[in-house]
Amino acid sequence: MNKQKAFTAMGIILSFVIAIGGWVLTSTLIDMRSDALLSASGITLMNAPDARLPESSISSTAVDDPNVEAPMLPDYAQNTDGPTLSENEIISIIKNLESPTIERLHEPSAGQITMEQAIESGQAWCSVFSESGIIPAELFNWEDMRINAYLSQRLPLDQSEQFLNPIYSYWTVTYSSVYMDTNLDINAVTGKVLKANIALHSYPQTALYPNAIKNVLVRFIDDLGLDSYDGIKTTNDIIDLSAYTLIADGEAWAVVNTTGRVATEGTYVVSNIHVYLSMQEPQLYRSYSIEGIDEIED
């Protein structure tokens, strides 16, 4: 009987030894694994869209040899050189930007413009505002601006590991100064502006006229190689002065939308300018008529 009790006691003691020893061993193993993980390294390739040729509407300046220089940017004023996008491609790009997607950054692939080119393209495009009298030229002092840019694509949620056609890539270029923040989405293949947001801070006397807005819209769609489908329309409101038109055989809209206030008779002080393309009809205020502001006729 004593032998039996001794065995039982030994067994119970052994159980507790294993319980505590096991914990010590497990703790040690966890620490060892953690140390191994915290000294690990890895290499990730810089992913980029395949350098495939976009649709045939793209001109011969598009290349797929990464060693060849990026294509020359078109002269903005002439708007005739360089790769362009077809209407179908533009429609696809608009749908991509408006659908549920996830943004993924990448390095430029062959056939896509560099950051420097994107910055220059954006700077050139912004001259339309000073030419139209919307924003004084002196506000566009690039050397005093903080400039930032990144290249990305918007990928479908269920396909976020594989890049799309290079035409869906765009440079997001930001120009910031004391007076304003300009944010442009520039197509990475053509260098054309697809969307622009300008927020004006400290220069309240910027005046805006409906014709000027129309000019901006006309230059916007011309630059993309698009035509107005049914004429340019405007709206005017105490806080909203906009121009919009159907494009691509009536499938999409091009919009220049501003917000601000009426300062003096015939003038409209703007605080935000939003230039964009959309598949949806713009929801703009149309309920008020501003005396002295001309209606825009086609």
Added chain:
Amino acid sequence: MRLFAKLFICATLVICIALLVSGYLLITFSHERALSREAERAINQYQYDKFTAQAGLIANVDTFSEEFSERVLQQLSADASGLLAFFTENKTLLYSELPAQTDFIILSDVPDNSYVHQFQEVDGGSYIMVCSKLTQGNVKLYFLVATDISDVVAQKEQMAQSFVKVYFITLLLSVAVILILSAFITRPIKRVIRAAADIARGQYNERLPTKGGDEISELSKSFNIMTDAVEDKIVELEESARQKEDFVANFAHELKTPLTSVIGYADMLYQKSLPLEQVKDAASYILSEGLRLESLSLKLLDLIVLNRQDFVLEDMRSDELFENIAGSLKPLLEERKASLIPKIDPASVMVEYDLFKTLMLNLIDNATKAGGHNIKIVGSQNGSRYSVSVNDDGRGIPETELSKITEAFYMVDKSRSRKQHGAGLGLSLAAKIAKVHGSTLEFSSIEGIGTIVKLDLALGGIEDNE
């Protein structure tokens, strides 16, 4: 080691191992996933930082291309998410926000068009460093961003500490539960042990409950079956022992009558000078009784011990049978001053001679012991059977006793029976012999008048020549 202790130890070990393995897997998997997420986040953020640095270089390309401007690099670091470091194409440090003693082992291999990431401890903190080549115009640099991941490491430590608490609390609770469960599981087994002890003490009616369908229930069922078998076997053994006792008692009892004849005839030969014919008769009776005794012992063994009932009945003439019986009883009858009055209708009857003779001798012996002096034996054909009755004029048997008199060792008047060397076995044996002949003994008696005992035999095939 007791079963309870074995259960306890095994269960504790299993729980310990399960908890430890699952804790290890959970913590390491969680930590690995967290680090993997941090690496992915760091690389994504690095891409932003790299673009920002590149834009800054573009903006300052004129000043930067002349010399590596620390001021410019400092400006660039203001927008970054982590701690920056810049190196020349030759991996010379240009600018760093990391501690001076940092070992930039990540620079050892930075392939083109790739981001390299490295987990590293720096000055007591844990960081993930991401590095790649940055080219803008003629400027070629190595650009490194270090992100602090000490929170992730701290989270792992917290998990480990929580795990320890959970582990020991769970273990203690498990020990308590295991103790209770072990006692609960072994309780039915203890019940079986107690039942076995009771049966060993002779309480064969002990049975276990058999509710449920588990192994303990099956053990209980098997135990009950075993107990039934043991009980049956003991009853059988007791019966067998009783039968052996009966045999010995009956045999001793049956010895008396033949021995009385043998002694009587032997005494007669010894005492008197008899004519040769009488000497031969006497010797013949001695011989036949001796042989009958020999045969009877074997048959009694079959009848009483083996419960054999398939004795072979033989055809015999009734008158010859009863004449032989009367001859065997002559000394006994003379001793007891009784006379036998046979009235036997000749017929062929089926009998087992030795056993039937024993039956008749027992009936007649009882009749003489009851005080009968005139004992009639009547034999007559009755339909398809042959009826035999033994009538005496003895003291009779009380009616209340009639149903018991064929029980072994039962005696109506014990004191008188013992005086007459009775054991109470004769009628018990006679009843069994009657059963062998396909009959039963019927008793009718009037106290003070006498007793009639009847039985019937099967008729045989020998035809009466008369």
